[in-house]
Amino acid sequence: MSTVITVSGGGFRAYDVVIGRGLLPDLGRRIAALAQGRTVIITDETVAALHGPAVLAALEAAGVRARLLTVPPGEASKSFAELERVIDRLLAFGLDRRDLIVALGGGVVGDLAGLAAALFMRGIDFVQVPTTLLAQVDSSVGGKTAIDTPRGKNLVGAFHQPRLVVADIDLLATLPPRQLRSGWAEVLKHGLICDPAFFDWLAGEGAVGAGGDPAALTRAVVRSIEIKSAIVGEDEKEVGRRALLNLGHTFGHAIEAELGFDETKLTHGEAVALGCALAFRFAATNGLCSGEDAVRVEAVMAAAGLPTRLDAVGAFSAEALVTRMAGDKKAEGGGLTLILARGIGEAFVDKAVHRAAVAAFLKTEGAS
Numbered sequence: 001m002s003t004v005i006t007v008s009g010g011g012f013r014a015y016d017v018v019i020g021r022g023l024l025p026d027l028g029r030r031i032a033a034l035a036q037g038r039t040v041i042i043t044d045e046t047v048a049a050l051h052g053p054a055v056l057a058a059l060e061a062a063g064v065r066a067r068l069l070t071v072p073p074g075e076a077s078k079s080f081a082e083l084e085r086v087i088d089r090l091l092a093f094g095l096d097r098r099d100l101i102v103a104l105g106g107g108v109v110g111d112l113a114g115l116a117a118a119l120f121m122r123g124i125d126f127v128q129v130p131t132t133l134l135a136q137v138d139s140s141v142g143g144k145t146a147i148d149t150p151r152g153k154n155l156v157g158a159f160h161q162p163r164l165v166v167a168d169i170d171l172l173a174t175l176p177p178r179q180l181r182s183g184w185a186e187v188l189k190h191g192l193i194c195d196p197a198f199f200d201w202l203a204g205e206g207a208v209g210a211g212g213d214p215a216a217l218t219r220a221v222v223r224s225i226e227i228k229s230a231i232v233g234e235d236e237k238e239v240g241r242r243a244l245l246n247l248g249h250t251f252g253h254a255i256e257a258e259l260g261f262d263e264t265k266l267t268h269g270e271a272v273a274l275g276c277a278l279a280f281r282f283a284a285t286n287g288l289c290s291g292e293d294a295v296r297v298e299a300v301m302a303a304a305g306l307p308t309r310l311d312a313v314g315a316f317s318a319e320a321l322v323t324r325m326a327g328d329k330k331a332e333g334g335g336l337t338l339i340l341a342r343g344i345g346e347a348f349v350d351k352a353v354h355r356a357a358v359a360a361f362l363k364t365e366g367a368s
């Protein structure tokens with residue numbers, strides 16, 4: 001059984017997100033319906049070894065001619081150098097505008113392959129087949145594609161929506177526990193933004209999802225995509241409400257950048273968990289939400305094995321973090337834009353946060 005959520009909005013062609021178990025046979029048929037010519041599956045070396053043969057076989061059974069293009073696993077592949085290499089391989093394969101890219105992997109592969117698809121011959125179609133929880137609940141949907149630069153996260157990219165997303169929960173069976181927990185952070189984020197009942201379920205009965213329970217994972221993926229797709233449908237290019245999906249990210253991206261995008265120290269999901277805890281504590285410090293809510297957010301993140309304290313992650317300079325935050329894509333006119341909350345499920349965008357207030361807050365959190 002599968003659930004199909006259609007992502008639609010004013011500015012882009014509608015597409016389906018198919019979520020369920022045992023979807024690989026169906027993947028061949030669905031891709032055959034989109035592929036007019038050749039298909040290149042962009043993936044990372046780890047995913048290629050684990051799932052490449054089954055995906056190739058599923059496509060072949062449906063009559064789709066496909067080949068694999070692999071990149072090294074990890075955030076370092078979201079780079080100009082890797083983007084150039086991928087595009088060079090696509091050119092060497094002789095792909096043209098009718099051909100199709102399939103992004104098979106986590107958020108790194110999806111962001112890189114999506115950007116390559118956006119740029120190749122000014123844009124060709126691509127399909128997302130997310131293989132991490134984080135990619136299934138978040139990065140495969142919404143059309144944000146990007147690479148990093150040493151100056152910051154996702155600073156070079158494009159909005160390029162996929163033609164289709166197929167999220168097979170069974171692909172998560174091989175995912176290491178740390179990666180499941182990282183994806184869980186983005187799931188919790190969706191509850192924190194706008195759905196307190198979902199957050200309650202995630203904190204209670206649904207918490208087994210963070211440990212890999214397929215039924216709980218399926219429910220978490222479906223509700224996350226319902227929330228994300230509704231927001232993206234309203235505001236594809238993040239001129240307004242879409243910024244809510246950035247809850248935890250202004251702090252989180254700055255911390256990731258300060259750590260040199262080293263996911264052995266902190267994964268993106270872990271950075272989001274810590275960022276959400278910081279955003280709620282900052283909101284509570286400023287009397288915007290209750291201290292109880294901030295404490296609950298921390299407790300639920302920590303119970304899922306996620307970091308919530310800056311000083312437990314590393315030694316940071318408040319000024320360095322605030323400078324990174326001011327370089328975030330949401331920032332306007334030298335001030336900081338933060339996603340804050342009036343309570344659990346009540347996130348809002350604050351475009352006029354004072355740098356000095358954030359720096360002082362970070363010092364209370366252990367930054368120097």
Ligand SMILES: NC(=O)c1ccc[n+]([C@@H]2O[C@H](COP(=O)([O-])OP(=O)(O)OC[C@H]3O[C@@H](n4cnc5c(N)ncnc54)[C@H](O)[C@@H]3O)[C@@H](O)[C@H]2O)c1
Binds near residue numbers: 108144
């Ligand atoms: N575009 C968006 O809207 C969006 C949203 C959220 C995050 N992101 C980006 O996504 C990236 C993080 O994505 P991620 O957490 O998926 O990391 P990732 O893509 O690096 O994957 C994590 C690790 O899991 C491995 N892996 C993937 N699937 C596997 C499987 N099924 N079994 C075993 N191992 C598997 C990968 O090889 C990798 O080592 C960040 O760069 C972040 O900025 C983008």
Ligand SMILES: O=C(O)C(=O)C[C@@H](O)[C@H](O)[C@H](O)COP(=O)(O)O
Binds near residue numbers: 153
């Ligand atoms: O889809 C969005 O919009 C998000 O903000 C989702 C985030 O989880 C994701 O990490 C995204 O890549 C961050 O975007 P950025 O614009 O802050 O780079």
Ligand SMILES: [Zn+2]
Binds near residue numbers: 138186268272
């Ligand atoms: Zn994110």
